[in-house]
Amino acid sequence: MSGYAVSVRDLTVRYGRTTAVDRVSFDLEADGIYGLLGRNGSGKTSTLSVLASLRRATAGTVLVDGADPFENEALMAGIALIRESGDVLANAKISVNFDYFRRVRPAWDPDFAEELVDVFGLNRKKPISTFSRGQKSAFGAVIGLASRAPLTMFDEVYLGMDAPSRYRFYDLLLADYAEHPRTIILSSHLISEIERLFSGVVVIDEGRLLLSEDVDEFRTRGATFTGPVAAVDAVTAGLRVVASRSLGPTKEVTVYGDLDETTLAGARSADIAIGGVSVQDLFVHLTEKESR
Amino acid sequence: MFDGREPIYIQIADQIRGDILAGNLAEGEQVMSTTQYATTFRINPATAAKAFAQLVDEGVLYKQRGVGMFVAEGAPARLRSDRRETFLAERLEPVLAEARVLGIGSADLIRWIERAGDDPEQTTTEDTTTEGEQR
Numbered sequence: 001m002s003g004y005a006v007s008v009r010d011l012t013v014r015y016g017r018t019t020a021v022d023r024v025s026f027d028l029e030a031d032g033i034y035g036l037l038g039r040n041g042s043g044k045t046s047t048l049s050v051l052a053s054l055r056r057a058t059a060g061t062v063l064v065d066g067a068d069p070f071e072n073e074a075l076m077a078g079i080a081l082i083r084e085s086g087d088v089l090a091n092a093k094i095s096v097n098f099d100y101f102r103r104v105r106p107a108w109d110p111d112f113a114e115e116l117v118d119v120f121g122l123n124r125k126k127p128i129s130t131f132s133r134g135q136k137s138a139f140g141a142v143i144g145l146a147s148r149a150p151l152t153m154f155d156e157v158y159l160g161m162d163a164p165s166r167y168r169f170y171d172l173l174l175a176d177y178a179e180h181p182r183t184i185i186l187s188s189h190l191i192s193e194i195e196r197l198f199s200g201v202v203v204i205d206e207g208r209l210l211l212s213e214d215v216d217e218f219r220t221r222g223a224t225f226t227g228p229v230a231a232v233d234a235v236t237a238g239l240r241v242v243a244s245r246s247l248g249p250t251k252e253v254t255v256y257g258d259l260d261e262t263t264l265a266g267a268r269s270a271d272i273a274i275g276g277v278s279v280q281d282l283f284v285h286l287t288e289k290e291s292r
Numbered sequence: 293m294f295d296g297r298e299p300i301y302i303q304i305a306d307q308i309r310g311d312i313l314a315g316n317l318a319e320g321e322q323v324m325s326t327t328q329y330a331t332t333f334r335i336n337p338a339t340a341a342k343a344f345a346q347l348v349d350e351g352v353l354y355k356q357r358g359v360g361m362f363v364a365e366g367a368p369a370r371l372r373s374d375r376r377e378t379f380l381a382e383r384l385e386p387v388l389a390e391a392r393v394l395g396i397g398s399a400d401l402i403r404w405i406e407r408a409g410d411d412p413e414q415t416t417t418e419d420t421t422t423e424g425e426q427r
Contacts, residue, residue, distance in 0.1 A: 033336055171331055178327040178337040196300065196335040215336075216299035223297050276297040 003031040003183035004078060004151040006051065010060035013046045019207055020046040023060065026212035028183060030150075032199040035215075036187035037283050043207040044187045045083070048153050051185075052081035064151055077106055080149035082140045082157050090129040094122065097143070105147040112176070113146035119168060133160045141169045145176055153185040170194055195279035205287045219276050222285075223259055226252040227272035235267045242277075242285040256285055293333065300335060304343035309352065312363055313371050323353060323361050 006028040013021040021043040028034050038044045049055040050062050053069040053076055062068065069075045081087065089097050094117060102108045117124065120138040122131070128139055137160030144152055158166045174197065177184060186194060201218050203210040211218070222242065225232050232251040243254040254277055267274055294303045311317045326344050330337040344361060347353040352367045391401055 032338070170334055174331045174334065174337065175327065178330060194334075196294070196333070196339075199336050199338055216301075219299075220297060274297055275295050 002150065002181055004065040005030040006151065006183065006185075007063040008047070008051075008060070009062075011047065011050060011057055011062060012059040013043070013050060013055065014058045021050075021204075022207040024204060024207070024209045025060075026202050026209060028185070028200065028202075030183055031181040033177065033184045033186070033197050035191055035195065035198040035201040035279070036185050036204070037189065037191060037201055037279075038187070038204040039189050039287050042204050042287070044204065045155055047204070048081055048155050048185065048187060051151070052076075052079050052153065054081065077104060078150040079153075080105070080144055080147045080151070081153045081155060082144035083155045084137060084140065084157055084160055088128055088139060088143060091127050093127055094124050094139070097128065097139075101143060101147060105149060107148040107150075107180075109146050109148060112148075113142060116142040116145060116172065119172065120165060134162055134165060137161045138165055138169070141172075145172060148176075148180050148182065151183045151185075153187070155187045156189075159188065159190065166193065170197065173197075189283075190280075191283065192278060192280040198279070201279060201283075203283060203286060210286055215279065218279060218282065221258070222254060222256045222277035222282050224252055224254045224275040224277055225267055225272050226250065226275065227267075227270065231270040231272055235263065235270060235272060239263070242281060254281055256282065294335070301339050301342040301346065304329070304335075304340060305346050308343070308347060309371055312352065312368050313375065315368070317363050319363050319365050319367060321363050322359075323363065325360055 008027070009025050011021055011024045012019065024043070024047065036044050036047065046055065050057050051064060051069065053071065056070055062070075064075060064079060067075055069079055089100055092100075098110065098113055101113075102110060120135075120142065122135055122139055122142070128136065131139060137157050140157045141154070141161075144154055144157065158169050161169060170193065173184070186197070188194075195215075198215045200212070200214050202212040225236055228249055229246065229251045232253050236253045236255055239255040239259075240257050241253055242256050245252045256277075264274060293307075294300050296303050308317070308323065317323060323344075324332065326337055326340040329335075329340040329344075333340075344353065348355055348361070351364055352371065353361045354364045355361050388401075
C-alpha cells in the first residue's frame with residue numbers, strides 16, 4: 001500500500017469565538033515525510049484533527065486520497081493520528097491494545113509491533129495507564145509505526161521520550177518508511193533532530209499558513225556567512241540578520257531572505273564560507289517575527 | 293555533515309564522489325544502499341535515492357538488480373579528469389583573467405608557480421609570516 005496525498009483548502013476551525021485555524025491551504029504529495037511546524041497553540045493539532053476526521057472543519061475542504069475523510073470509514077482506517085495524549089486503550093495491557101488495532105488497521109503488522117515493544121523495552125504485563133510519560137510516548141510510536149497507515153501523523157509524540165528513545169524512533173521510522181513508503185506528517189516545534197528527514201515543511205503561526213514548500217527550497221531562504229569579522233559585516237550589511245556569533249577574529253552570521261548573485265559572489269571573493277541554514281533556525285525566526 | 297546551502301542530494305553526491313577520489317571507495321566496491329545511507333545519516337530516503345540516481349546517470353555508480361550499487365570501473369579516473377577540467381575552468385581561469393588585468397605576464401606567473409611548487413622551504417617561510425601577521 002502506498003501513501004495518501006493530502007489537499008487542504010481554506011481550512012478554518014473555530015472553537016466558539018476562538019479561531020484556531022484560519023483559511024489554511026496546502027498540498028502534500030503521497031509518500032513524502034512532512035514537518036508541520038508551529039509554536040504551541042498555532043493550530044497544528046486542530047489541523048491534524050480535521051485530517052484524522054476527529055473534528056469537523058468549520059469551513060473549507062480537506063481531501064485525503066481525493067476524498068473527504070469525515071465519517072468516511074474506509075478512508076479513516078488508513079489515517080492514523082498519534083497524539084501524545086494517547087489514543088490507546090489506557091486501562092488495558094499491550095496485547096489487548098494490539099488486538100484492537102489489528103482489527104481497525106488493515107495494514108497492521110503484528111510481528112513488527114511485538115518487535116517494537118522489545119526495542120522500546122515496554123512492559124507487556126501492565127496496563128498502559130501505569131506507564132511513565134516516556135513509555136506512553138514510545139507506545140504511541142509503536143502503534144503509529146505498526147499501523148502502517150497510508151497517512152500517518154505523529155503529533156509531538158516524540159517530545160515525551162528521552163534522547164535515546166527519540167533517536168531509536170527516528171531510525172525505526174526511516175527504516176520502515178524506506179520499506180513501506182507512506183505519507184508521514186511529524187508535527188512539532190522542536191525539529192533540529194529531524195529536519196533532514198523532511199521532504200517538505202508546512203509552517204503555521206497563530207492559525208495562519210506562513211509557508212508550505214519543498215525543504216531544499218525552504219533552506220535556501222537563508223544562509224550563514226562565516227569569515228573574518230570585517231568582511232562578514234561588510235557582506236551582511238543591509239541583510240536581515242537572524243543570528244550572529246563571534247569567535248575571536250571569526251564571525252558567523254545567519255541571514256534570512258533571498259540572496260542575489262552579487263552578494264554571494266562578493267562573499268566568495270572575500271573568502272567567506274557560505275553555508276546552509278537549519279530549518280529550526282529559520283522556523284524560529286519566522287514565527288518570532290510574525291507574532292510581534 | 294551536509295551543512296552547505298545546496299540541496300542535500302547534491303551534497304550527498306559530492307561526498308560520494310569525494311570518497312571515490314580519495315580512495316575510500318574502490319572501483320567495483322559495493323556502496324551503501326539508499327536505505328542504509330538514509331538511516332545512517334538520518335536523512336530522507338528519497339533524498340538519498342535522488343543522489344544515488346544522479347551518480348548512476350553519470351556512470352559513477354552502477355546498479356546490479358537485487359544485489360545493490362557498486363562503484364563503476366574507471367570511475368576514479370573519470371572523476372579526476374572531470375575535476376581537473378573544473379579546476380582549470382573555474383579556479384585557474386579567473387586567476388589568469390585577473391593576472392591579465394594586473395599586467396602580470398605568463399613568464400612571471402610560471403616563475404611563481406615553479407617557486408611555490410619546487411621550493412617547499414619558501415612556502416613554509418611564507419606560511420609563518422602570514423600567521424605572524426594575523427596575531
